[in-house]
Amino acid sequence: MSPLIEKMLTLQDRDRKMLQLLREQKDVPARKQLIESRLQAHRESLKASQEEIKKLTATLKNIEVEIEGKKDLIKKYRDQQLQAKKNEEYRALEHEIATVQKQIRAFEDKEIVEMERMEELQKKQTEHQQDFQAEEKQVAAELQVLEQRVGNIQQELDQFRAERTALTAGIEPAWLSRYERILQKTGNFGMVPVEKNCCGGCHMTLPPSVVHEARRGTAITTCNYCGRMLYALP
Ligand SMILES: [Zn+2]
Structure with missing residues (x-):
C-alpha cells in the first residue's frame, strides 16, 4: 500500500x-x-x-x-x-x-x-x-x-x-479535496477497499480496469456507482 x-x-x-x-x-x-x-x-x-x-x-x-x-x-x-x-x-x-x-x-x-x-x-x-x-x-x-x-x-x-x-x-491537495467531497456526500466513507472485485462501499461489481487502477494505486480511482475512492487491500 x-x-x-x-x-x-x-x-x-x-x-x-x-x-x-x-x-x-x-x-x-x-x-x-x-x-x-x-x-x-x-x-x-x-x-x-x-x-x-x-x-x-x-x-x-x-x-x-x-x-x-x-x-x-x-x-x-x-x-x-x-x-x-x-x-x-x-x-x-x-x-x-x-x-x-x-x-x-x-x-x-x-x-x-x-x-x-x-x-x-x-x-x-x-x-x-x-x-x-x-x-x-x-x-x-x-x-x-x-x-x-x-x-x-x-x-x-x-x-x-x-x-x-x-x-x-502531507496529502496531495487533489486527493484530499476529492476525498473530503465524497466523505461529505456519503456521510460515512470517502475511501473504500476493493473487495473481491467489488466496491467496499456500495458492493457493486467493478469493471476490471477500475480494479486494476486501484491495485496500482498511483492515480485517484473511484467507484463508477457511488463515487467513493478505491484502494486495494495488500
Ligand atoms: Zn461504490
Whole structure:
C-alpha cells in the first residue's frame, strides 16, 4: 500500500471518529430532554394527587357545613318545642328533629368514608413526593454525567482537529479535496477497499480496469456507482 493511501486511511479513521463525536454532540439536547422528561411525569402525578386532595378537602368542608346547618335546624326546632302549646305540635317537632338527626348520621357516615379516602390519598402523595425526590436526584446525576461528556467531546474534537491539520499537510491537495467531497456526500466513507472485485462501499461489481487502477494505486480511482475512492487491500 502506498504511503499516500496509508496517510489517507489514517485521516479517514480520524474523520470518522470526528463524525461520530459530532453526531453525539448533536444528540445531546435530545438526550437532555429525554432525561428531564422523566421528571415531568413525576411532577404530573404529584400535581394530580395534590388536585385530588384539594377536591376532597372541599368535599369534606361541604359535609361539615351541611352538618352544622342541620344542627342549627335541630336547635331551632328545640326552641319551637319550648314554645309549643299543644302536644301534637310538640310531637310534630319531635318527628322533624328525628328526621334531621337521621340526615346528620348519613352525612357523618359519608364523612368517615371520605376521611378514609383522604388518608389513602395523603399516603399516595407522600409516596409520589418520595419518588419525585429520588428521581430528581437521579436526573441531576445523569445530567451531570452528560455535561461532563459534552466537555470531553469538545476536547476530543479539538484534539482530532489539530491532528487532522498535521495529517492533511502531507496529502496531495487533489486527493484530499476529492476525498473530503465524497466523505461529505456519503456521510460515512470517502475511501473504500476493493473487495473481491467489488466496491467496499456500495458492493457493486467493478469493471476490471477500475480494479486494476486501484491495485496500482498511483492515480485517484473511484467507484463508477457511488463515487467513493478505491484502494486495494495488500
Ligand atoms: Zn461504490
